[in-house]
Amino acid sequence: MKIGIIGLGLIGGSLAKDFREENLEIYGVSRQEETCINAQKRGIVDYASKDLSLIYQTDLIFICTPIAKIIPTLAAIVPHLKPETIVTDVGSVKAPLVKTCSELWTNFIGGHPMAGTAEKGLDAAQKQLFKNAPYVITPTETTPIQAIQTLENLVKKLQSVIYFASPEEHDQAVALISHLPVMISASLIKTVMGETNTQVLELAQKIASSGFKDTSRVGGGNPELGLMMAQYNRENLKQSLLDYRQILDQIINHLEQENWQALESILDFTQNSRPKFL
Amino acid sequence: MKIGIIGLGLIGGSLAKDFREENLEIYGVSRQEETCINAQKRGIVDYASKDLSLIYQTDLIFICTPIAKIIPTLAAIVPHLKPETIVTDVGSVKAPLVKTCSELWTNFIGGHPMAGTAEKGLDAAQKQLFKNAPYVITPTETTPIQAIQTLENLVKKLQSVIYFASPEEHDQAVALISHLPVMISASLIKTVMGETNTQVLELAQKIASSGFKDTSRVGGGNPELGLMMAQYNRENLKQSLLDYRQILDQIINHLEQENWQALESILDFTQNSRPKFL
Numbered sequence: 001m002k003i004g005i006i007g008l009g010l011i012g013g014s015l016a017k018d019f020r021e022e023n024l025e026i027y028g029v030s031r032q033e034e035t036c037i038n039a040q041k042r043g044i045v046d047y048a049s050k051d052l053s054l055i056y057q058t059d060l061i062f063i064c065t066p067i068a069k070i071i072p073t074l075a076a077i078v079p080h081l082k083p084e085t086i087v088t089d090v091g092s093v094k095a096p097l098v099k100t101c102s103e104l105w106t107n108f109i110g111g112h113p114m115a116g117t118a119e120k121g122l123d124a125a126q127k128q129l130f131k132n133a134p135y136v137i138t139p140t141e142t143t144p145i146q147a148i149q150t151l152e153n154l155v156k157k158l159q160s161v162i163y164f165a166s167p168e169e170h171d172q173a174v175a176l177i178s179h180l181p182v183m184i185s186a187s188l189i190k191t192v193m194g195e196t197n198t199q200v201l202e203l204a205q206k207i208a209s210s211g212f213k214d215t216s217r218v219g220g221g222n223p224e225l226g227l228m229m230a231q232y233n234r235e236n237l238k239q240s241l242l243d244y245r246q247i248l249d250q251i252i253n254h255l256e257q258e259n260w261q262a263l264e265s266i267l268d269f270t271q272n273s274r275p276k277f278l
Numbered sequence: 279m280k281i282g283i284i285g286l287g288l289i290g291g292s293l294a295k296d297f298r299e300e301n302l303e304i305y306g307v308s309r310q311e312e313t314c315i316n317a318q319k320r321g322i323v324d325y326a327s328k329d330l331s332l333i334y335q336t337d338l339i340f341i342c343t344p345i346a347k348i349i350p351t352l353a354a355i356v357p358h359l360k361p362e363t364i365v366t367d368v369g370s371v372k373a374p375l376v377k378t379c380s381e382l383w384t385n386f387i388g389g390h391p392m393a394g395t396a397e398k399g400l401d402a403a404q405k406q407l408f409k410n411a412p413y414v415i416t417p418t419e420t421t422p423i424q425a426i427q428t429l430e431n432l433v434k435k436l437q438s439v440i441y442f443a444s445p446e447e448h449d450q451a452v453a454l455i456s457h458l459p460v461m462i463s464a465s466l467i468k469t470v471m472g473e474t475n476t477q478v479l480e481l482a483q484k485i486a487s488s489g490f491k492d493t494s495r496v497g498g499g500n501p502e503l504g505l506m507m508a509q510y511n512r513e514n515l516k517q518s519l520l521d522y523r524q525i526l527d528q529i530i531n532h533l534e535q536e537n538w539q540a541l542e543s544i545l546d547f548t549q550n551s552r553p554k555f556l
Contacts, residue, residue, distance in 0.1 A: 114485055134485040165481050173482040176470045181493040184462055187525040189548040192454045192555075194521060203443050204451040207392055207412040208555040214492040215459040220552030223545035230533055230541055241530050244469040245523065251461050252519050255508055263508055267501035270467040274498030277470075277486040 004055030012064030013125025135160035185219025282333030290342030291403025413438035463497025
């Protein structure tokens, strides 16, 4: 089986490494000449090129470009593919992509491997990056069964934990557990930085410990990623933020009313609920 | 120097262990007979008793009880102390305690060692728990210099990083970096749990990864602690929550207006600001 990978960064490079271990033939495309040379020299791919034509004859193609490039990339290759070639992507938002991509190519099926590191690029690529990590596959009603099964069999080789969901359910779920946390965590940092008493702000910075560090981590991350989540998952994120603000208002209200029983019952509930996510 | 420690839990027991290494004489009081026997048998203290009279003749007393018991404990011992005995506490909120305690005892000085573990009780006590951790000392204008210096010298033996702040500044700072994170983190858990589409909720629980786990950690912690923070630091926490809600509303607004430049500038700011807390 010939596998095409477009975009040889952290995700594309890591997929290539795992699939080569399985003796699949890997055709890699990168915009950068240097990345192509590196990938081939280090045996991460069998063939590499800056030219998309390299992957026209492959059987299954992973589009691992930044999210904004997924649709243009698919549009550029579809006139040249064999009808049976399956195309998938690894974008972290699915509904807006899957709709257009499925219109462009019948054998398209969305996917979202939920693994990553703080590093980027081919140098950060590693074997078994996806092992034990969730990999959400998001077929629609029109996705051919054959495409679903082929992708599923391939993802099994990564030893990922596979989930199936509709693109819309996927996007709602990631809004809640991935995109909402970024915004509430960023709001925390901005709130503390807005403290006008400089002595309080300086003390806060000095004594901040693991509680603050953990809660602020994702809000202090890559701004491009946060912005991308907001742009591509805008409606779901907005709804999550509005729901969140309601809960926050309940807490503020309990505090104002000194309704300690109600506040304790919320904190009991959240303590009991958190293990459901672990 | 004779050190009295009232409350032989994680904090009191750990203080005792470090001070005994310094050849100070440790007098420990616990409400529980078993804890007294254990503390003495394991050499954590020199003397132990359920009776507060054990510490009447000591030179410096640490009140390490739960926060609600600090003022009643001080009130119970002050009629029996030598005038030069210094009393301090380890409560995580300072202004409401320090005011009353200073009225009850001139030689009172507030303190807050900011170390802990998830465990509680004497069995969790450990040497060097406070090493490299912040220890905030909160004198007021009327605190005797001698008391400040004596406590500072003692805390130096713990190898803590010592900060001085007014009780009010301390409480504002901990509202921002400790108590606010608990409430926004709990609100995150409750928001996600409020998802009415059960397929989305189940997927969210399955695919939640390190971002959600870190951001939800302190909101899934001990409800008693969270409640105590809210009760004792109510005004500061409320103000922090109101400031936080304003920032959140800005983000919601940028999202609604698709003002991506403004959102990116917030995320740039928070990325650049977070290292100031590390």
